[in-house]
Amino acid sequence: MKKLLLVAALVAGVSMLVLAKATPAMGADQQQQTRSLQGQVMNDADAPFPSAIVYLKNTKTLAVKTFIADKEGSYRFNALSPNVDYEVYAEKDGKKSDSKTLSSFDSRKQATINLKIK
Numbered sequence: 658m659k660k661l662l663l664v665a666a667l668v669a670g671v672s673m674l675v676l677a678k679a680t681p682a683m684g685a686d687q688q689q690q691t692r693s694l695q696g697q698v699m700n701d702a703d704a705p706f707p708s709a710i711v712y713l714k715n716t717k718t719l720a721v722k723t724f725i726a727d728k729e730g731s732y733r734f735n736a737l738s739p740n741v742d743y744e745v746y747a748e749k750d751g752k753k754s755d756s757k758t759l760s761s762f763d764s765r766k767q768a769t770i771n772l773k774i775k
Contacts (some may be wrong), residue, residue, distance in 0.1 A: 690738075690739055691735070691736045691737060691738065691739065692737050692739050692765065692766050692767065692768065693733065693735045693736070693737060693766070693767050693768070694713065694733070694734045694737060694743065694759055694767075694768050694769075694770060695731070695732065695733040695734075695767065695768075695769055696711075696731070696732055696745075696769050696770045696771045696772060697726075697729065697730045697731050697732070697771050697772075698711060698726045698730040698731075698732065698747045698749075698754070698771075698772045698773075698774060699771065699772070699773050699774070700773070700774055700775075701773070701774075701775055703773075705726075705728070705729045705730030705731075706726065706730045706747070706749060706774055707726055707727065707728045707729070707730055708725055708726060708749065709725075709726045709730065709748065709749035709772075710723055710724075710725055710726075710747065710748050710749065711723065711724045711725075711726060711732040711745065711746070711747045711772070712745065712746055712747070712748070713734050713743055713744070713745050714743065714744040714745075715738075715741055715743060716741065716742045716743065716744060717741050717742075722734060726747070737759075739761065739764070740761050741761055742758055742759065742760050742761050743758070743759040744756050744757070744758055744759075745757055745758075745759060745770055745772070746772065747772040747774055749774055752774045752775065753774065754772040754773055754774045755772075755773070757770050757772065
């Protein structure tokens, strides 16, 4: 009986080691699987729209991140999941751009979506 328990424990231990090696660790692997979104907020005349607030909504969790566009109207969001769709739009002075989607089917590591506030 002791031999049977010893063999069972040994098999369980080896199985756990094999599973641990087969499962990728969090950290560096996960960071390599992220993407970023960048773009520029512009007005009707295609001029940069500085200080516009850009909203990024995760459609799975409904969490919203914001970014204040710089003096060139540029914005950037990093470390985005490739498995999630995101909605992005900009607002300033009571005006809003159309909402655009960064799809999970878009495999680019660095996507660009420009927004226009009318």
